[in-house]
Amino acid sequence: MSPDFLRPVRPLIAGITALLSTSIAYAESTHGIAMYGDPALPPDFVSLPYANPDAPKGGKVVFGNTGGYNSLNPFVQKGSSPWQLRFWTHEGLMGRSWDEPFTLYGLLAESVETAPDRSWVEFTLRENAEFSDGTPVTVDDVIWSYETLGTEGHLRYRGLWGKIDSIEQTGPRTVRITFNEPDRELALIAGLRPILQKAQWEGKDFANAGLHDIPVGTGPYIVDSYEAGRYVNLKRNPDYWGTDIPFRKGTMNLDEMRIEFYGDGTVLFEAFKAGELTAVREFNADKWANQYNFPAVQRGDVVKTEIPHGKPSGMTGFVMNTRKAPFADWRVREALTLAFNFEFINDTITGNAQPRISSYFSGSDLAMQPGPASGRVEELLLEFKDDLPPGTLEGYTLPESDGSARNRSNIRAATKLLAEAGWTIQDGVLRNENGGAFTVTVLLQQGDTESETAIEIYTRALERLGIAVSTEQVDSAQFTSRTSELDFDMTYFRRALSLSPGNEQRLYWGSENANTPGTRNLMGVASPAVDGMIDAMLASEGHEDFIAATRGLDRVLTAGRYVIPIWNFDVGRIAHAKELKQPENLPIYGDGPEYMPQVWWYEE
Structure with missing residues (x-):
C-alpha cells in the first residue's frame, strides 16, 4: 500500500492519538481528586494543612448530647444513634480535606483513577487496610457496602446506588464503579461512602439490627x-x-x-x-x-x-410543611414570615449579636446577588419561568420590622396576604371560606430553649392574626420519628451547606423523595425549577457555570419562602x-x- 494513501487521514489519526494520549494521562492513578481543578496537596504531602503531625496521643475527654439513643448503627433509617459515630468509627475509600471546597485524598484507597468525563471511577485499596477486628478490607467488602447501603441503608446513602450502572472488581485490590448519568461529582461521592464488613452481617437483618449489633468499622x-x-x-x-x-x-x-x-x-x-x-x-x-x-x-x-x-450560612430557622394545605400557598408562607418579628426576637435572644441569614448560601460567592437576576443566572431561570415563585427573577429580600414588639406594618401586610389567599377574620378567628380555622402546631425538641423562646414571642403575633398556635415539645427520639414521618406543621430546621454543593442538594430539596418518609426535604418542595438548577449545577464543567446554577438555586429556594430564617452562625x-x-x-x-x-x- 502506498504511503500516500494515508495522507488524507493522517490529521485524523494524529488527533485521535492526541486525544487518547490525553485520556490516558488524565486517567492515571493519583493520590487525590478535586471537584474542579487539581488537589492542592502534592502526592508526598505529610499531613492535612490544618493538622499537627507532631500532636501527642493520649487523654480522655467527655462530650455531651441532649436526648438519648436506641441504636449504635448510624447507617440505617431505623432508630436514633449518636451522630458522632459515623465520623469516629468508620471510614470511606477517600477522606475529605476541609481546607478546600471539595477535594478528597486517599484513605482506605491508596489511589484513585477516573475517566476524563468521570463516567467511571476506580479505586485501589491499600494493602494494609483492615477492620478493627484485624481482618483485611477486601474488594468484596467494598462492593457489598455500596449495594447494602444503597438498598437497605439510610436515605442519605441510597441516591448514589440508583446512579451506578455497574460496580466490579478489576484486580486483586481494585474496584471500578461506572455511572449511568453524566455527573462529575459522583466520583467524589463514591469515594466517601463508609465501608462495612460483609462477614459481620451474613445471616443478619442489616436494616433492623438491634442495639447490640454494632457495625464493625475501619476507623480509629x-x-x-x-x-x-x-x-x-x-x-x-x-x-x-x-x-x-x-x-x-x-x-x-x-x-x-x-x-x-x-x-x-x-x-x-x-x-x-x-x-x-x-x-x-x-x-x-x-x-x-x-x-x-x-x-x-x-x-x-x-x-x-x-x-x-x-x-455559606446554610439555612437555619422554622420550616413549614408545604404538604399541608395552609402552607402550600406562597402567600400564606410570606404572611407567616412577615409575622415573625426577627429584629425583636433576635434582640431578645442573642442581643442582636448574630446577623440574620438572608439566603441559603449567604456569606459566600455562591449566594444570589441583590436585585433582578441577570446573565447566565437569568438564562437558567427563564427555562422555568412558569414555575418560579414571585420574586425569583425580580429579586426577593426578607421582610424587616421596625424592631418594636408590635410589628404593626408587617402584621397589616400579613393580614392582606392572608385575605388574598382566602383567610379572613371571623369572630376573632382566622378562617377559610369553608369556616375552617387556621391552626399551627410547632414541633420542638425538649431542651431547645432558644426555639422555645422564639416561638413564644411568635405565638403572640400569630394570635393577633387570628391563628391558634400550639407547641409540642418531645424528646430527641420522638422528634426524629415525627420529622421522619413528616408529622408536623412547623419545626426547627438546620441544613449546613458547603462551598461545593452537589448531589446532597437532591436529598435536601429534590422532588424525587419529597414525600418519602425519612426524607431530608422537610419542607416538601417539589419544584421543576429547583430540580433544574440542581441538574445544571451537577452538569457544570466550569466554575462560572457552577456558580450561576447555585445562585439560581439560591434564588428559587429563598423566594419559595419555605423556611423562616433566623440568625447566622458566623x-x-x-x-x-x-x-x-x-x-x-x-x-x-x-x-x-x-x-x-x-x-x-x-x-x-
Whole structure:
C-alpha cells in the first residue's frame, strides 16, 4: 500500500492519538481528586494543612448530647444513634480535606483513577487496610457496602446506588464503579461512602439490627462500652491500621472519648460548668458573651475559643410543611414570615449579636446577588419561568420590622396576604371560606430553649392574626420519628451547606423523595425549577457555570419562602478544658464534626 494513501487521514489519526494520549494521562492513578481543578496537596504531602503531625496521643475527654439513643448503627433509617459515630468509627475509600471546597485524598484507597468525563471511577485499596477486628478490607467488602447501603441503608446513602450502572472488581485490590448519568461529582461521592464488613452481617437483618449489633468499622475508634440512652464510651484502637498514612497524621489523637446524654441543653450546660464535660459548642452569641464567666473560666481552667470560617450560612430557622394545605400557598408562607418579628426576637435572644441569614448560601460567592437576576443566572431561570415563585427573577429580600414588639406594618401586610389567599377574620378567628380555622402546631425538641423562646414571642403575633398556635415539645427520639414521618406543621430546621454543593442538594430539596418518609426535604418542595438548577449545577464543567446554577438555586429556594430564617452562625464557638489544644492553622470550613475533636489533642 502506498504511503500516500494515508495522507488524507493522517490529521485524523494524529488527533485521535492526541486525544487518547490525553485520556490516558488524565486517567492515571493519583493520590487525590478535586471537584474542579487539581488537589492542592502534592502526592508526598505529610499531613492535612490544618493538622499537627507532631500532636501527642493520649487523654480522655467527655462530650455531651441532649436526648438519648436506641441504636449504635448510624447507617440505617431505623432508630436514633449518636451522630458522632459515623465520623469516629468508620471510614470511606477517600477522606475529605476541609481546607478546600471539595477535594478528597486517599484513605482506605491508596489511589484513585477516573475517566476524563468521570463516567467511571476506580479505586485501589491499600494493602494494609483492615477492620478493627484485624481482618483485611477486601474488594468484596467494598462492593457489598455500596449495594447494602444503597438498598437497605439510610436515605442519605441510597441516591448514589440508583446512579451506578455497574460496580466490579478489576484486580486483586481494585474496584471500578461506572455511572449511568453524566455527573462529575459522583466520583467524589463514591469515594466517601463508609465501608462495612460483609462477614459481620451474613445471616443478619442489616436494616433492623438491634442495639447490640454494632457495625464493625475501619476507623480509629471502637465502641468500648455503653448504656442505652445514658452514655457511649469509645477508645482509640491501639492496632488502628491507618496511623501513619498522610491523611491521618496528627488526627484522632485522643485515647478515649465518652458521650454523656442529658435531658436538655440547660442540664448539659450545668454539667459542663461543674467540670463533668470537656468541651461544648455554643451557638448563641449573647449566651457566649454573658454566661461563660463562671469560676472555671475565671480560673483559666476553661478556655473560650472562637473559630472563623468561609463557608455559606446554610439555612437555619422554622420550616413549614408545604404538604399541608395552609402552607402550600406562597402567600400564606410570606404572611407567616412577615409575622415573625426577627429584629425583636433576635434582640431578645442573642442581643442582636448574630446577623440574620438572608439566603441559603449567604456569606459566600455562591449566594444570589441583590436585585433582578441577570446573565447566565437569568438564562437558567427563564427555562422555568412558569414555575418560579414571585420574586425569583425580580429579586426577593426578607421582610424587616421596625424592631418594636408590635410589628404593626408587617402584621397589616400579613393580614392582606392572608385575605388574598382566602383567610379572613371571623369572630376573632382566622378562617377559610369553608369556616375552617387556621391552626399551627410547632414541633420542638425538649431542651431547645432558644426555639422555645422564639416561638413564644411568635405565638403572640400569630394570635393577633387570628391563628391558634400550639407547641409540642418531645424528646430527641420522638422528634426524629415525627420529622421522619413528616408529622408536623412547623419545626426547627438546620441544613449546613458547603462551598461545593452537589448531589446532597437532591436529598435536601429534590422532588424525587419529597414525600418519602425519612426524607431530608422537610419542607416538601417539589419544584421543576429547583430540580433544574440542581441538574445544571451537577452538569457544570466550569466554575462560572457552577456558580450561576447555585445562585439560581439560591434564588428559587429563598423566594419559595419555605423556611423562616433566623440568625447566622458566623463564627464557631467552643468552650473547652485548658488541656485540649488545637493546631495553629484553621481550615476554610472552620469548626465542624471533622475539626473538633479530630485534629485536637490533650496536653496536661
